Amino acid sequence: MRPVYMISGGITKFAKALPQTDFRRMVKDAFDYALADLPSLSREEIDGSVCSYFSDHFTRQLMAGAMVQDYLGLNPKPSRRVEGGGATGGLCFQSAWEAVASGRMEVCLAMGFETMGRVNTWKGNEFIALASDTNFDYPVGGFYTGYYAMMVVRHMHEFGTTVEQMAKVSIKNHLNALYNPYAQRPGRLTIEQVRASQMVSEPLTLLDICQMSEGAAVAILASEEAAQRLGGNPVRVTGVGCGTDAMRMADRPQGKVILLPHESAEEYAGLRYPGVHSFRGGRMAAKLAYGMAGIRDPGEELDFVELHDAYTSSEIQTCEDLGLCRYGEGGRYVDSGAPFLPNLDYGLSFSGEKKWRPLPVNPSGGLLACGHPVGATGLMQAVFAFWQLQGTIGKHLNDATLQLPEPRRGLIHSHAGTGTYITVSILERV
Amino acid sequence: MDKDAKLAENEEGTVLFNTDPIIIKYHYEIDYLHSYAQDSPFFTGLTRRKLLGSRCTSCDRRFATPRGHCMECGAPTEWFELPHEGRVHTFTTCHFGGQAFLKETPFTLIMVEFEGVDTLFLSRLIGARPEEISVGMPVQARFLRNCKFKPTDVYFVPK
Numbered sequence A: 001m002r003p004v005y006m007i008s009g010g011i012t013k014f015a016k017a018l019p020q021t022d023f024r025r026m027v028k029d030a031f032d033y034a035l036a037d038l039p040s041l042s043r044e045e046i047d048g049s050v051c052s053y054f055s056d057h058f059t060r061q062l063m064a065g066a067m068v069q070d071y072l073g074l075n076p077k078p079s080r081r082v083e084g085g086g087a088t089g090g091l092c093f094q095s096a097w098e099a100v101a102s103g104r105m106e107v108c109l110a111m112g113f114e115t116m117g118r119v120n121t122w123k124g125n126e127f128i129a130l131a132s133d134t135n136f137d138y139p140v141g142g143f144y145t146g147y148y149a150m151m152v153v154r155h156m157h158e159f160g161t162t163v164e165q166m167a168k169v170s171i172k173n174h175l176n177a178l179y180n181p182y183a184q185r186p187g188r189l190t191i192e193q194v195r196a197s198q199m200v201s202e203p204l205t206l207l208d209i210c211q212m213s214e215g216a217a218v219a220i221l222a223s224e225e226a227a228q229r230l231g232g233n234p235v236r237v238t239g240v241g242c243g244t245d246a247m248r249m250a251d252r253p254q255g256k257v258i259l260l261p262h263e264s265a266e267e268y269a270g271l272r273y274p275g276v277h278s279f280r281g282g283r284m285a286a287k288l289a290y291g292m293a294g295i296r297d298p299g300e301e302l303d304f305v306e307l308h309d310a311y312t313s314s315e316i317q318t319c320e321d322l323g324l325c326r327y328g329e330g331g332r333y334v335d336s337g338a339p340f341l342p343n344l345d346y347g348l349s350f351s352g353e354k355k356w357r358p359l360p361v362n363p364s365g366g367l368l369a370c371g372h373p374v375g376a377t378g379l380m381q382a383v384f385a386f387w388q389l390q391g392t393i394g395k396h397l398n399d400a401t402l403q404l405p406e407p408r409r410g411l412i413h414s415h416a417g418t419g420t421y422i423t424v425s426i427l428e429r430v
Numbered sequence B: 001m002d003k004d005a006k007l008a009e010n011e012e013g014t015v016l017f018n019t020d021p022i023i024i025k026y027h028y029e030i031d032y033l034h035s036y037a038q039d040s041p042f043f044t045g046l047t048r049r050k051l052l053g054s055r056c057t058s059c060d061r062r063f064a065t066p067r068g069h070c071m072e073c074g075a076p077t078e079w080f081e082l083p084h085e086g087r088v089h090t091f092t093t094c095h096f097g098g099q100a101f102l103k104e105t106p107f108t109l110i111m112v113e114f115e116g117v118d119t120l121f122l123s124r125l126i127g128a129r130p131e132e133i134s135v136g137m138p139v140q141a142r143f144l145r146n147c148k149f150k151p152t153d154v155y156f157v158p159k
């Protein structure tokens, strides 16, 4: 395998519905943005593409990826579609990485979209629930928020996690997004507001859950030679990992924790893992990505994380899977203030527990505030991480508030099902 | 050849929501011939008030939600009867849901754990208000008399 760089990226505004543009035009807009941002890169330089979108039901069009390829003027170059539920965008990013790392392509376009506003919200929830076992899970009341609610109820039972800790995640991500013009639902919230918003599936309220969205994102990856030739300010992809678990939450084992280098088996004595409270696939993805990137203690060696917070609860669960804190500490990790941006006032007082180094989680606003146009989401994270590492947040968001000072290394995390497919990728400043 | 050929017109119209851009109603539905295949005996079991799990013939791992082959070792499984009593492993009450289930809200989902069985079973719980439900609570299976050949032919009540 050879080194792979991200050389440009682009996204569209994410919104509940974008009826003025179809999926082809959305991707075209994001693609044109990425091309304009690296003027030396022309369409001719691109050797092929990977297209990500989750649901043919939402698109009402099979082979939509082929139509995007056509609309972007990339025929007859190679292309394919990848699909893996909520992790579709992250899988797409890694598929493009593989195309370049293997030497098959010098420059590969990862492009993704979703058009979820073409059906009503409850039909959309039905489509999403079809990504659960249709013999045993879906007919019982198929509803993803219900599945995640059951997971966090168990997390609360095992570890004492509270709804207030979850609400703090909501406050953090919605407030960060106030400085991100691409975000769908920015806002300044209080714990009381999060708890008082509509109860969807106990204990998750409307403000604990991301929304249906439309939008597109692209990430352009290149070999070292191509990245050098094209100039600009490339960022290196130093690690990729992917993990999986049973589609049915009911089938999850009650075994032993998969350890990261900075952990020991003794600290998890008695913990039945992953159960329904943790994502074994996320831990596996992290372990593989850290191994490739040479990371031994992620909490110390990462400068920011863009993770798949479809629910406030899953951000807490995922911080543990990624090893930012120990299993069971996710709620206290939030209380400590470590994942918050130090330059913003969230209207919260933190515990000040010094166990963890400050490490902003979802500085962009994450899925909770940016939205979750499924096939674009994992690529949106790549674009925000790319801009962070380039130091160009101010240029792209027209506001430098979210720009971290000199970040060296960021992590992006994309997540499907109830933890069924999960990807982790590490990006580093060159 | 008829150079004046004209398509016959009809009076059907299109439901239009918006003109710029044009947004129309597009209806789509389908009936599948869905086979439960190797899972079929589970659904037959429900019609006889039996809750069937599966047990690995090689490593003896026991699955509360059945599967034809073991997820640990890949060996075929055999059917065995689960007890009708279990405990709530986790739960939630859904106030919204997918469109197909909206009319049933609020409903309570539970994952049931059974003594000596390695995995869980997703079901509905009735007969308890949300604040009356807790992890570890004993529950009892009940079966529909008029089977629908769906996993909801079994449901649970507090024991």
Ligand SMILES: [Zn+2]
Residues within 6 Å of the ligand: B056, B057, B058, B059, B060, B061, B070, B071, B072, B073, B074, B075
């Ligand atoms: Zn076995």
